Amino acid sequence: MKNLYFITSNNGKVHEATEKLKPFDYNIIQKDYGYPEIQTETLEEVARFGVKHFHQKKIDHPFILEDAGIFIDALKGFPGVYSSYVYFTLGLDGILRLMKDVTNEKRTAQFKSVFAYGTTQGDIQLFVGTCEGIITKKKQGSKGFGYDPIFKPTGFDKTFAELETNEKNKVSHRAKSLEKLVTFLKDK
Ligand code: IMP
Numbered sequence: 001m002k003n004l005y006f007i008t009s010n011n012g013k014v015h016e017a018t019e020k021l022k023p024f025d026y027n028i029i030q031k032d033y034g035y036p037e038i039q040t041e042t043l044e045e046v047a048r049f050g051v052k053h054f055h056q057k058k059i060d061h062p063f064i065l066e067d068a069g070i071f072i073d074a075l076k077g078f079p080g081v082y083s084s085y086v087y088f089t090l091g092l093d094g095i096l097r098l099m100k101d102v103t104n105e106k107r108t109a110q111f112k113s114v115f116a117y118g119t120t121q122g123d124i125q126l127f128v129g130t131c132e133g134i135i136t137k138k139k140q141g142s143k144g145f146g147y148d149p150i151f152k153p154t155g156f157d158k159t160f161a162e163l164e165t166n167e168k169n170k171v172s173h174r175a176k177s178l179e180k181l182v183t184f185l186k187d188k
Helices: 011-024 043-056 080-089 091-098 165-171 173-187
Strands: 002-007 026-031 063-072 108-118 124-135 151-153
Touching (some): 002 011, 011 165, 011 173, 043 063, 043 108, 043 124, 080 091, 108 173
Antiparallel strands (some): 063 108, 108 124
């Protein structure tokens, strides 16, 4: 097994990455180091900035970190890069309230995950995954984390919070970005 350091404070992300990468012989080690999340328009920039932060700190092993968010079409892409802040302020109930008059056909949304891989030499590689779906009218399910109870991926009649990790890991934004990361690491 090869060790892969994942810098995050989010245990849900660690759980999903651990399950996803196990068959590829990667062992995820969580490092709960904080880093500044700049205010900018793209997840890519946030992730890149995070990696640069650790390069400046002369981190002594390769690592990954992730920035993710949910983009709701009826809200013109909100909360997007502000997903974390909005989760702790408006919350899921606030999002559902904002969308109370939005019809079923217009409740489309997209999750996006950007993983960044940083080397000790200062290199950065980004891996992007997306997952299409809809925002439900009420919260459903208790698994997962964050916006999982209000997001139903396309082709499923369950929210992410009603799916087991191995099911979410077949279709999620994070699953797709991690698959790209693994392909990259294999070819290195
Ligand atoms: P961050 O990548 O940790 O900044 O996450 C941004 C926000 O999106 C947080 O509120 C997370 O809980 C939420 N989020 C990220 N990925 C997921 C997911 O897979 N399911 C549900 N919420 C997510």
